[in-house]
Amino acid sequence: MATETAINPSSPTPPPIQHQSLPELRNLRTILDREVYTNKFLAKITVKEQLQILAEIKGALKESELELFRGSCFGHFLDLDAGWMEGDKTGKRNMFAGQYVHFLMLRRMSTMKKRELWFLVEGKPARFFIHEFAIVTGLVCTSKPFLALEERVKLKDRIRDEYFKGTTQIKVDDIQKAFRSLCDKEEGGKKKAEKEKDLTTDRVKIALLYFMKGVLLRADPKRNVSTFHMNMVDDLDMFNSYPWGTVVYDTTVDSLRGKDMAEKYRERLRKPPHKQLSDVKETYTLYSFPFAFQVSFS
Numbered sequence: 362m363a364t365e366t367a368i369n370p371s372s373p374t375p376p377p378i379q380h381q382s383l384p385e386l387r388n389l390r391t392i393l394d395r396e397v398y399t400n401k402f403l404a405k406i407t408v409k410e411q412l413q414i415l416a417e418i419k420g421a422l423k424e425s426e427l428e429l430f431r432g433s434c435f436g437h438f439l440d441l442d443a444g445w446m447e448g449d450k451t452g453k454r455n456m457f458a459g460q461y462v463h464f465l466m467l468r469r470m471s472t473m474k475k476r477e478l479w480f481l482v483e484g485k486p487a488r489f490f491i492h493e494f495a496i497v498t499g500l501v502c503t504s505k506p507f508l509a510l511e512e513r514v515k516l517k518d519r520i521r522d523e524y525f526k527g528t529t530q531i532k533v534d535d536i537q538k539a540f541r542s543l544c545d546k547e548e549g550g551k552k553k554a555e556k557e558k559d560l561t562t563d564r565v566k567i568a569l570l571y572f573m574k575g576v577l578l579r580a581d582p583k584r585n586v587s588t589f590h591m592n593m594v595d596d597l598d599m600f601n602s603y604p605w606g607t608v609v610y611d612t613t614v615d616s617l618r619g620k621d622m623a624e625k626y627r628e629r630l631r632k633p634p635h636k637q638l639s640d641v642k643e644t645y646t647l648y649s650f651p652f653a654f655q656v657s658f659s
Contacts, residue, residue: 390471404466404643406459408651409579414537415441418568421544429565434601435572437499462647462655466620478617482658489617491610493657498650500577500606516592516599520566531586533574540567566594577609577650612649620645 415438422430431439470479470486477490495502518527524539525531543564574586593600 404459404463404645406457406463407644407646408457408459409582409646409648411575411579412441412652414572414575415439418540418572421540422564422568423561426561426565426568429562430568433565433569433597434501434603434605435569435577438572457652458655461658462651465658466617476611476614478614480658487658489614489654489657491607494610494613494653495606497653497657498606498609500609501604502606502610503604505604505607516589516596518588518592520563520570520595521588521591524563524567525591529585529588531591532582532584533571533579533586534582536567536571536574536586540564540571543567562597566597569600570594573605577605578612579650580612580648609650609653613651613654616648617651617654620647 418430419427419439427439430436465480465482468480468482470481472479477488480487480489491502494500521527521529521531524543525535543560546560570586570591573590574580593603
């Protein structure tokens with residue numbers, strides 16, 4: 362795999378790639394024939410990311426805790442409008458535009474490029490690459506560092522042991538329960554101030570984990586949360602310096618690439634004639650952060 366150039370979202374927008382520099386795209390060949398994607402090959406797309414989690418975090422944390430969250434690698438997401446984040450609760454539609462994304466998925470081009478996706482839109486190639494993702498999300502997308510053994514060893518299981526009873530079978534729902542429980546908890550006694558300070562830091566750590574796993578790296582609800590990620594959040598310096606944008610981008614692309622529209626169409630043709638009708642919808646689910654994919658083409 363080729364080494365990626367370090368990308369910081371604060372950097373200037375990269376120059377557009379010239380069509381002449383992409384010989385494999387000159388034939389503009391899509392995975393599906395044009396007659397297929399213009400013939401009402403409908404689908405219903407579901408996504409697991411929940412932007413309202415950010416609204417919950419914003420409403421539950423105290424002001425001092427919000428400032429600590431704001432200073433993290435995910436802090437800039439707090440600038441999103443709370444009403445928009447809550448979406449269906451307020452009637453403001455922040456929801457994923459499934460039909461629009463499906464429109465693009467049907468027009469995906471066949472290329473040899475492993476870490477980017479190309480689409481044929483109105484006869485012109487359009488790219489989804491880590492550059493665009495960094496600009497849309499504001500996340501740092503540098504190359505993932507190799508963590509030496511001694512760096513991994515110093516990561517402890519404190520968060521898991523203290524708030525999840527030491528189990529490794531932790532789901533996003535468990536993180537949600539831990540976050541809500543922590544936000545309701547108040548310490549008393551002689552060492553109240555000291556304990557409250559520790560609680561404040563832990564609330565933010567669990568909030569970061571909740572946001573990362575509930576929004577940016579949303580996976581199958583039955584899938585366990587990475588122990589490495591769970592331990593890393595207890596070291597905020599390491600956590601905030603880690604290129605989560607690269608991790609989120611890679612998992613998002615894997616999810617998008619994993620939906621084989623050509624195979625789905627072949628499956629439809631194998632069905633009885635009455636189930637091949639153009640108004641019969643396919644269904645599939647996208648994971649991680651496909652919302653950034655949608656915004657990059659908006």
